[in-house]
Amino acid sequence: MNENKTIIRLNNIRKTYDGKTNVIEELSLDINEGEFVTLLGPSGCGKTTILRMIGGFDKPTSGEILLDDKDISELPANERPVNTVFQKYALFPHLNVYDNIAFGLKLQKLPKDEINKRVQTVLELVDLEGFEKRSVTTLSGGQQQRIAIARAVVNEPRVLLLDEPLSALDYKMRKEMQIELKNMHKRLGITFVFVTHDQEEALTMSDKIVVMADGKVQQVGTPEEIYNEPANVFVADFIGESNIFNGVMTGKMKASFAGAEFVCVDDYETGKKIEAVIRPEDVVVVKPGEGQLTGEVTSADFKGTFYIMFVQCGQYEMEVHCLAHYKPGTMVGLSVLPDNIHIIPYDTTINNFHGIIDGFVDGKGLYLVFTDFAMFVDAHHLYPFSRVSKGRLVDENGEHIDFQGREVIAFFQPEDGDMSDDEKEGDVVGKIVSFYYIGDHYSYTIRSDHEIDYVVDDEDLWNQDDIVSVILPRNKMKYRLK
Amino acid sequence: MSRYRFDRKQLVLPYLIYLILFVVMPLLVVLYYGFTDDQGHISFTNFASFFTNSKMMGTLVYSLVIAVMVTVICLLLAYPVAYILAKGEYARKHSFLMVFVLPMWINFTLRITALKEILTLLEGNLAFHPFMNTVICMVYDFLPFMIMPLFNSLTKLDKSMIEAGYDLGADFPKVLTKVILPLSVPGIISGVTMVFLPAMTNYVVLDMVYNSTYIMGSLIGSYFSSYDWNNGSLISAILLMFIGFLTIITDKIVSKEEGEEVRI
Numbered sequence: 062m063n064e065n066k067t068i069i070r071l072n073n074i075r076k077t078y079d080g081k082t083n084v085i086e087e088l089s090l091d092i093n094e095g096e097f098v099t100l101l102g103p104s105g106c107g108k109t110t111i112l113r114m115i116g117g118f119d120k121p122t123s124g125e126i127l128l129d130d131k132d133i134s135e136l137p138a139n140e141r142p143v144n145t146v147f148q149k150y151a152l153f154p155h156l157n158v159y160d161n162i163a164f165g166l167k168l169q170k171l172p173k174d175e176i177n178k179r180v181q182t183v184l185e186l187v188d189l190e191g192f193e194k195r196s197v198t199t200l201s202g203g204q205q206q207r208i209a210i211a212r213a214v215v216n217e218p219r220v221l222l223l224d225e226p227l228s229a230l231d232y233k234m235r236k237e238m239q240i241e242l243k244n245m246h247k248r249l250g251i252t253f254v255f256v257t258h259d260q261e262e263a264l265t266m267s268d269k270i271v272v273m274a275d276g277k278v279q280q281v282g283t284p285e286e287i288y289n290e291p292a293n294v295f296v297a298d299f300i301g302e303s304n305i306f307n308g309v310m311t312g313k314m315k316a317s318f319a320g321a322e323f324v325c326v327d328d329y330e331t332g333k334k335i336e337a338v339i340r341p342e343d344v345v346v347v348k349p350g351e352g353q354l355t356g357e358v359t360s361a362d363f364k365g366t367f368y369i370m371f372v373q374c375g376q377y378e379m380e381v382h383c384l385a386h387y388k389p390g391t392m393v394g395l396s397v398l399p400d401n402i403h404i405i406p407y408d409t410t411i412n413n414f415h416g417i418i419d420g421f422v423d424g425k426g427l428y429l430v431f432t433d434f435a436m437f438v439d440a441h442h443l444y445p446f447s448r449v450s451k452g453r454l455v456d457e458n459g460e461h462i463d464f465q466g467r468e469v470i471a472f473f474q475p476e477d478g479d480m481s482d483d484e485k486e487g488d489v490v491g492k493i494v495s496f497y498y499i500g501d502h503y504s505y506t507i508r509s510d511h512e513i514d515y516v517v518d519d520e521d522l523w524n525q526d527d528i529v530s531v532i533l534p535r536n537k538m539k540y541r542l543k
Numbered sequence: 544m545s546r547y548r549f550d551r552k553q554l555v556l557p558y559l560i561y562l563i564l565f566v567v568m569p570l571l572v573v574l575y576y577g578f579t580d581d582q583g584h585i586s587f588t589n590f591a592s593f594f595t596n597s598k599m600m601g602t603l604v605y606s607l608v609i610a611v612m613v614t615v616i617c618l619l620l621a622y623p624v625a626y627i628l629a630k631g632e633y634a635r636k637h638s639f640l641m642v643f644v645l646p647m648w649i650n651f652t653l654r655i656t657a658l659k660e661i662l663t664l665l666e667g668n669l670a671f672h673p674f675m676n677t678v679i680c681m682v683y684d685f686l687p688f689m690i691m692p693l694f695n696s697l698t699k700l701d702k703s704m705i706e707a708g709y710d711l712g713a714d715f716p717k718v719l720t721k722v723i724l725p726l727s728v729p730g731i732i733s734g735v736t737m738v739f740l741p742a743m744t745n746y747v748v749l750d751m752v753y754n755s756t757y758i759m760g761s762l763i764g765s766y767f768s769s770y771d772w773n774n775g776s777l778i779s780a781i782l783l784m785f786i787g788f789l790t791i792i793t794d795k796i797v798s799k800e801e802g803e804e805v806r807i
Binding site for chain 2: 116117118137138139140144145147148149151152153154155164165168169212213216
């Protein structure tokens with residue numbers, strides 16, 4: 062088995078359904094021969110669309126899908142050497158177990174005894190010998206699942222696609238099937254592409270995880286890399302439990318966040334805004350005053366092998382997983398080793414809005430038009446040395462400024478923005494598409510109808526998909542000419 | 544203190560009364576008249592004479608030929624229409640379905656009269672092709688009754704079944720014959736029963752296109768209009784048994800197909 066040979070390559074895949082909304086945005090991905098690759102992400106992130114495009118049920122709007130370096134984007138599903146295990150199994154109710162599994166082989170017009178032999182082999186593989194004559198409708202969920210896998214692998218595909226195949230099973234059955242699928246992958250040596258929204262499942266089973274959100278790949282890596290070195294806050298928040306804090310670099314490998322200074326192992330320039338990620342199990346409880354932080358235990362819940370504790374350190378809250386039990390009200394010290402602090406540079410592209418200047422009114426300022434909103438802005442923000450002469454805007458030399466149609470960028474800090482559930486109160490109405498907790502507040506991403514994202518900090522807890530209006534901090538916004 | 548208490552089971556009463564008055568009683572009356580003579584004595588002579596009378600048997604065969612032809616043509620026309628309506632990917636699916644079902648809102652004699660005008664234009668004189676015209680008019684009349692159940696059963700068909708067919712290497716014809724058709728059998732059966740019986744009995748269509756040959760419905764009509772309750776009822780009873788028989792057979796075929804799966 063050649064581990065490094067690329068079997069499937071996705072090149073700049075883009076997919077839109079109505080020509081407007083991008084389901085997949087310029088996605089490129091390599092899948093190696095024999096790998097167990099998991100596409101992981103929240104619902105609506107485009108992971109199933111990717112799988113369907115490899116399977117041949119959806120066509121990319123642009124870009125190409127290569128299998129063994131040959132473009133298969135236009136090849137119909139029935140001519141691709143890949144097979145799919147469908148989410149709800151899609152077994153044929155009018156056929157029995159044997160005929161379901163033999164469906165593909167019969168279409169290939171293989172001799173009868175070869176079909177027989179291969180059906181027997183896969184039935185053994187999925188541990189359902191003797192079920193040939195059973196109706197698929199009389200099988201349990203777990204058994205149907207196995208038959209669906211058998212029906213796919215019996216055709217000896219180059220790649221096996223699995224679309225959330227375990228989501229319909231109960232917890233215990235799911236755990237068993239995870240291990241069984243992993244073993245099956247080892248035994249068969251086929252490339253598996255597995256889609257799930259369950260991060261635990263992804264971590265358990267995969268050789269390689271592709272974390273997706275919003276039709277974009279957020280990070281590709283081994284389960285360890287994804288967990289220990291999340292590329293951005295989304296991944297850190299989505300995979301496992303995390304404490305996330307806003308902060309700033311204060312020196313060489315030194316960062317300040319959560320009201321204290323920490324030594325870390327990531328080196329960024331001093332003064333750079335960062336986000337720090339600390340896993341709850343990496344926080345060590347020490348005597349008060351001994352660690353970097355001191356705080357009061359607010360809750361401690363038993364989880365079988367450890368306690369989930371929340372410790373309030375001033376205005377910041379830290380989740381701690383700890384073997385010992387501390388009663389709520391106890392004062393404790395918290396210590397984190399440099400190695401266990403993961404620093405992510407702050408994303409400076411958020412809350413940048415592109416617009417144009419569309420006029421000037423003496424007394425009100427320049428009229429700026431953005432996709433979602435329009436506003437008057439004092440001309441000094443964009444032309445510092447400008448002044449008004451006879452109702453017209455002129456520069457320091459008295460020359461008329463040609464501002465009409467100039468492109469501008471407006472920017473505001475997430476902590477300056479505000480939101481309201483009264484749609485009339487704010488400047489832009491949108492839906493909360495994601496949020497995560499940063500130590501002492503939540504960071505919300507609100508998406509407008511024009512697909513523009515606004516990141517706003519708020520102390521209150523709102524829900525995903527809530528419709529809110531964003532109140533722009535007009536006097537704290539910054540503007541520059543493009 | 545005993546007070547009247549409303550029970551949900553009592554909601555069945557109005558329908559039960561309706562069922563007894565308008566379904567069970569008339570059926571018993573039909574059976575009674577069918578198997579008695581004009582003196583009111585129980586007799587099987589009518590029954591026996593139906594099956595020995597060559598004219599009667601000829602009518603039965605003629606009705607069957609028409610009914611089979613109409614049903615088959617309806618099925619062949621309705622299936623692709625229902626498939627495209629149910630599985631096509633376009634907006635306002637139900638408006639298109641409406642276009643096909645809309646004729647049901649117009650009185651059928653009016654529809655047939657309109658169709659007659661078109662046929663006269665094409666053929667010159669309707670009397671030259673009575674059989675063909677009967678079939679055309681009946682197909683036109685009954686087509687929506689075939690489309691509806693097919694549309695319903697194809698809409699319910701899980702799209703992933705079709706995708707699974709392609710995934711396992713089948714092309715469209717194979718997916719159609721091995722996946723879609725077998726899974727839409729219930730729709731086919733209810734469509735066929737909806738069309739077959741009316742096609743055997745609806746003699747008004749024959750009258751309207753000047754087809755003077757009798758079908759089963761014409762026999763019943765003529766007996767009843769000459770106050771021969773016994774023979775009229777007998778033929779109704781025979782048709783009833785015929786349809787009952789047909790239903791049992793198709794049910795057997797279907798449950799046999801499914802039975803293979805159920806048997807362990």
